[in-house]
Amino acid sequence: MxxxxxxxxxxxxxxxxxxxxxxxxxxxxxxxxxxxxxxxxxxxxxxxxxxxxxxxxxxxxxxxxxxxxxxxxxxxxxxxxxxxxxxxxxxxxxxxxxxxxxxLPKRITLKSLTERTLSTDVIDLANGRGKVHVTVAGDVADIEGYPALPQDLRASIRGFAEDVDADRPLAELEVLVADHLRAEFDLSEAVVRLDERGQATVAAAPPIAGVSKRVPDGTRAVSVPALLPTGLARGDEVTVVTEANGTFEGSVVAAKSDGAKAETAAAPAETGTDGQSPAPTPAPSSPTTTGGDGRLTVAVDRAAARTLLGATVRRVIVRSRGTRREFELLALLRRAGKRFRRRGVRAGGDLDGRSLREAAVRDEYGVAVLAVRDGGRWQLAPHGDVTPTAGADLIVVGTRDDLDRFGREVSS
Structure with missing residues (x-):
């Protein structure tokens, strides 16, 4: 051929x-x-x-x-x-x-395959780490069973905006944004639904408790007139000295000097040398007293509450709390690049029904479990045989990246 x-x-x-x-x-x-x-x-x-x-x-x-x-x-x-x-x-x-x-991820589950993710168009990579700008879209709805939101609080929530890490599924970002809303606006409940472009649909419930949620268990809150020091705030430990009934120790749950306007009013602006008024000093994040006569609400033992109600207060002494060891520990860990996080054990995750030794938490994820609460009781420095179940709380420490990976793959 x-x-x-x-x-x-x-x-x-x-x-x-x-x-x-x-x-x-x-x-x-x-x-x-x-x-x-x-x-x-x-x-x-x-x-x-x-x-x-x-x-x-x-x-x-x-x-x-x-x-x-x-x-x-x-x-x-x-x-x-x-x-x-x-x-x-x-x-x-x-x-x-x-x-x-x-x-391809080494562990693939049906849940991970069906998880919603953010659109790549809204992720900002300018700072070297993916961020997404979350804003509230539309009106803020009420939650059934709770009182309706006041209009001013509804408007404040509608103006909420925050930059969050974009390397998480939308379900985790929704929980994170809801926690931030509850912390910032003191909400009783918040439900957030995010779309792929970072727009949040929010339903919220107003705060339904004031002083009562700051009173520790086993104590009673008692309000008495007293001469208050300047700068007294919630959480301070005080000793109330009375004329004939002795002294009472407790923690401050509320305090207000006479003349509430003076407590929150900003200092008058002074004219600078260039003829412009400097920016006013921002108000403190935690309300404090301005000194002078006022009313003090203090949490004391149940037995002392009735006696303190009928007593005449001579003076209020603020007790020094000193440098707390836990804050020193936090400072040391932060200088070493470590952070604390509280995580819950996810049903069906690596830790559900497995001991800490079997899951190799330290080797696999690079984090250390400092405490475990399973069944309502905290266990500090748990040994390797501790077996958390779904719903248990963990206090873990590690770098930001290790904690984020631990949260994505193990916790809820």
């Missing part, structure tokens, strides 16, 4: 390369993915070339045996082009399999 022209040989080589290169490409992709995913090792390119040529040779031989016309028409040019096409397809498939094996 006369030899074919060069264009025909080129086309025949491309045809044979595509036809015989499908199986080597699939094998190269599968081996590259499996080795990279399970061992973290990439197969050398030379091994892929040898394997692809071997499989393609078997395919080409079987094809030539079945079709004599191809065997007679093909010459060295067509075979060379076919080999090049097979190698190119196999190496490309191997590179794709290797890349997929390195990027």
């Amino acid at each position: 006369p030899a074919s022209s060069l264009p025909v040989q080129v086309l025949l080589g491309l045809y044979l390369g595509l036809l015989t290169g499908i199986v080597p490409a699939l094998v190269a992709w599968g081996l590259g993915f499996v080795f990279k995913y399970f061992t973290g090792v990439s197969i050398p390119g030379f091994g892929v070339v040898v394997l692809a040529l071997a499989i393609a040779g078997v395919n080409g031989g079987l094809l030539a045996l079945n079709d004599a016309a191809i065997r007679d028409a093909a010459n060295g040019t067509a075979l060379l082009i076919a080999i090049i096409v097979v190698l190119m397809i196999s190496l490309y498939a191997h590179a794709k399999g290797d890349a997929m094996g390195s990027s």
Whole structure:
């Protein structure tokens, strides 16, 4: 049979390369993915070339045996082009399999596959770490069973905006934003629904308790008139000295000097040397007294509450709390780049029903579990045999990245 022209040989080589290169490409992709995913090792390119040529040779031989016309028409040019096409397809498939094996998460669950994520268009990477600007969209709804929101509080919540990390699923971001709303506006309850563009739909309930939620268990709140020191705030420990009934120790749950306007009013602006008024001093985050006569609400023991109600207060002494050891510990950990977080054990997660030693929390996630609360009782410095169950609370310490990964894969 006369030899074919060069264009025909080129086309025949491309045809044979595509036809015989499908199986080597699939094998190269599968081996590259499996080795990279399970061992973290990439197969050398030379091994892929040898394997692809071997499989393609078997395919080409079987094809030539079945079709004599191809065997007679093909010459060295067509075979060379076919080999090049097979190698190119196999190496490309191997590179794709290797890349997929390195990027695919090691633990895949049905929940992770169905989790909603943020759109990449709204993620800001200017600061080196993905952030998304969360704003409240639409009106703030009321929660059934709770009182309606006052209009001023509703407007304040509508103006809420915050930048949060974008490397979390939307379900975790919704819980995070709801916690921030409850902390900032002292809400009784908040429900947040985020869409893919970071727009939050919020339903909230107003605060339904004031002093009562700050009174510790087993104590009673008693209000007495007294001469108050300047700067007294909630949480301060005081000693109330009476004229005939002795002294009483307790913690301040509320305090107000006579003349409430003086307590929150900003200092009058002074004119600077350039003729412009400087910015007013911002109000303190925690209300404090301005000194002078006022009323003090203090939490005392139940037995002392009735006696203090009928007593005449001579003076109020603020007790020094000194430098607390827990704050020193926090400062040391922060200087070392560590942070504290409170996490809950997720049902079906790595820690649900497994001991801390079996889950290898320190080796696997790089965090240390300092305390576990399971069944309503805290256990400090838990040993490796402690087995948390779904719903248990953990106090963990580690770097920000390790804590974020621990939160995504283990906790709720």
